[in-house]
Amino acid sequence: MTASANSANSAISAKGLVKHYGDVKALDGLDLEVPEGTVVGLLGPNGAGKTTAVRILTTLLRPDSGSATVAGFDVVRQADAVRRVIGLTGQYAAVDEYLTGHENLTMVGRLYHLPAGWVADRAQELLERFNLADAADRPVRTYSGGMRRRVDLAASLVAHPRILFLDEPTTGLDPRSRLDLWAVIGDLVREGTTVLLTTQYLEEADRLANDIVVIDHGRVIAHGTSDVLKDQVGGDRLEIVVRDRSRLNEAAAALSAVSDASPFVDADTGHVSAPVSGGSTVLVEAVRALDSAGVEIDDVVLRRPTLDDVFLALTGHVAEEEPAPAPASRGRGRGRKES
Amino acid sequence: MAMTSPPTIALPPPMHRPVCGWGLHDGLVVARRNLLATLRNPELLFFSLIQPVIFVLLFAYVFGGAIPVPGASPEAGASAYREYLMPGIFGQTVAFAAASSTVGIAEDMSKGIIDRFRSLPMKSSAVLFGRTLADAVRLILVLAVLAITGLVVGWRIHNGALLATFAFVLLLLFAYTVAWVGVWIGLYMPNTETAQTAGLLWLFPLTFMSNAFVPLEGMPTWLQTFASWNPLSALVLACRELFGNPTGQLPGQTYPWPLENPIAYTLISCAVILAIFIPLAARRYRNSTSH
Structure with missing residues (x-):
């Protein structure tokens, strides 16, 4: 998983990072390799250790x-x-x-020990x-939330940092500002900046x-x-919406004929979903099976698993619903170990 | 969207490291930031100027007639006290400025900007040097307003501009010194609210157990001893001598060494306090994790 042989080309390389806050183990042997010029997304729920890393x-x-x-x-x-080669947001x-x-940016530039005139232009x-x-x-x-993040x-x-750390860069931003920020980050990556991004938004990663x-x-x-992770969860997802909620069980029975595992029924929304393999032919088979059972459907989709599915399968819980424990890392005035 | 154009300005060659290192450069950059923040918060600046003026008026007119100044002629009365008082108010003001350093650094530490500073290749102690420097510079304005108020209530400079300038330099040196103590305290404060209270506590005994407002003669002996060795007493006495104001000391009487050599004792105290508290505060800053 971590190619230590590659660490010469790694912009970021971490081995066995451990960090405790009192009794809380924030990091428990974290390994990480980020090759030069790539974007690695560190994905995890609140309290997973992303910020500590x-x-x-x-x-x-x-x-x-x-x-x-x-x-x-x-x-x-x-x-x-x-510190001379990184940027942190x-x-x-x-x-x-x-x-x-402008004053904020020039102050930062001066503290990088860059000439005043150059800093003002930059x-x-x-x-x-x-x-x-x-x-x-x-x-x-006087700035809005999105403007503050941008500045x-x-x-x-x-x-011009070679390596950029973005710790949940869009948390709390409105969708429009999030899209703007994503565009900017995309540009930086195209210019060759290495980025380590933490996020709890699967879509962002x-x-x-x-x-x-x-x-x-x-x-x-x-x-x-993201494709490899999705494959780990297994093939595609077939999802239908049943028109008559009283016939959900018949729909599930019809789908189980084409599915690899037993379908998941959501009685509230009328959704039935099932993991399938075999691409679009499965879709045709499923529609036939439903038709011969006489179950009417409002919608049918064949989709790749999302990172939500991945996260659910890996951790047993949905990413966004994880309660946010106050991380001990916020405690100020904590002495650092000088070893 | 304009946000998507590529950068055009390439990184310049690095600057030469100054002979004395980057500490001064970085400290000045941070000090500039603190002073700009002061200018952007004129209400706070206004009230920090008003407070010492109120002290002058209160002491001059409420206590003025009640406190006789030793060595001053009885008919001089309240006006002698006002001349005696002003160096005391100057001393009190520069001492109390330490509280704003405590609050200022506690506020800095509670904000995200400290993470920014820590992730930059700057000298880490520059955050503290910038804070103390800016606090001392801000006091120039406060002292100017105070001096004008003093002139209005009858305080005068009798020994010429040169010695008076030296007195103000001593006051600023003392301000800079106690600012480091204030910063050191501020680095232990869990939040700004606590800093506001704790930052003031030690300043009351420092200023009132001194000759700033009342002559030492009226105090119990043990307190007289403490007050005589209190660096603030020496500072205030030095200013009284340099301005040519009543010193409250009787000719021919012997006083403890600090009061016989107030300028030397002030300089020595400042040097000792700085030598202790700069390293203490710098270590505390390095070892404390941000918010």
Whole structure:
């Protein structure tokens, strides 16, 4: 699963990362390889350890054990070298409320030790690119949520980072802002930036990431492209909507003739779904079986399993419905282990 | 959409590392950010200016007639106290500014911006240097407003501009020094609300157990000893001497060393406090995880 032989070409390489917060084990031996120039999606429910992993890889937190390199630099021993080549956009906009968008970007550029004149031009360029030129000279506290995320992302891009960490970049954004941000991230990837993206939105991982690493309870539980993961769950899904709810059982019986496993019946919505293999011929067989049983249907689809199906199959729970325990990682003032 | 054009400005060659390292450069960048934030929050600035002015008026007119200044002629009365008072108010104001450093750093630590700072290749202690520097610079404005208020109520500079300037430099040095203590306290605060209360606590004994408002003679002996060695007493006395205001000390009488050498003692105290609290605060900052 983790190709350690490849770690020379890995932008990010983590081995056996462990992190405790008191009694809570946030990371339990996490392994991760992100090849140069790819997008890896770290997918998992709240409390799975996604943010802890990102905080360790971006030098904000030290692991209790295990090791990690980013761009070949050790995240503990060569933290400064790591910081020079990464950009980080977290769940909360890490920008100053009272400063304007332009001032925020120039401040960040100056702290990368880049010349003032260059930084001013670069800030202007990024603000234009992120549709913030009109708001460039307004304090960030007057920005909308989507604008804050964009200026935050712009701040992490000032110094052309080779490796970008996006920790739930679209959490809490409206659909329109989410699409905008996805477009921007897509561009960065085309330009060759390596991206590690954490998300609890399966759609986001599906859309942006080449490779998906599913983690739960601080451990990797699955790894692969979205297609590979979907194949792990098994073939396709045949889904029908029965017109007469009283005939759901007959519909299920008809479908079980063509299905690999027993169909799943949702009595409330009139949906019957079944895992199938054999492509579109199955669809024809299913419709015939239903027709000869005299069951009328409103809708029929043959679809690939979604990452929702994958997640359900892997973890036994649906991703979005996971309750959000207050992660212990939020506790401030916690001493770091100096070992 | 304009958001999709590729970048055009390539990364420039890196800047040369300054001889003294990046600490000063980064500290100034952060200080600039803190000062800009102050300018964007004029209400807070306004009230932080009003508070010491109210203190001047209260002390000058409420206590003024009741507190005799040793060594001043009886007929001078309240006006002698006002001249005696002003350096005390200056001292109190620069000391209490430490509370705003406590609150400021606690607020910084509770915000996402600290994650940004920590993920940048900047000198980590620059966050603290920037905070203390900005707090000291802000005090220039506060001291100017105070000085004008003082002139209105009858305080005067008697020893010329040079010595007076030196007095203000001492005040700013002291402000910068206690700001580090304030920052160190602020790094232990769980939230801004606690910082607002805890940040003030130690400042009351520091300022009132001193010669800032009343002459030491009226205090019990043990308190006189404490007050004599209180660095704030030395600072206030140094300012009184430099401005040419009544010192409250009687000629011919011997006082503890700090009150005989107030300027030297102020400078030594500041150096010692900075030597202790800069490393303490910097270590605390490095070891504390952000929010």
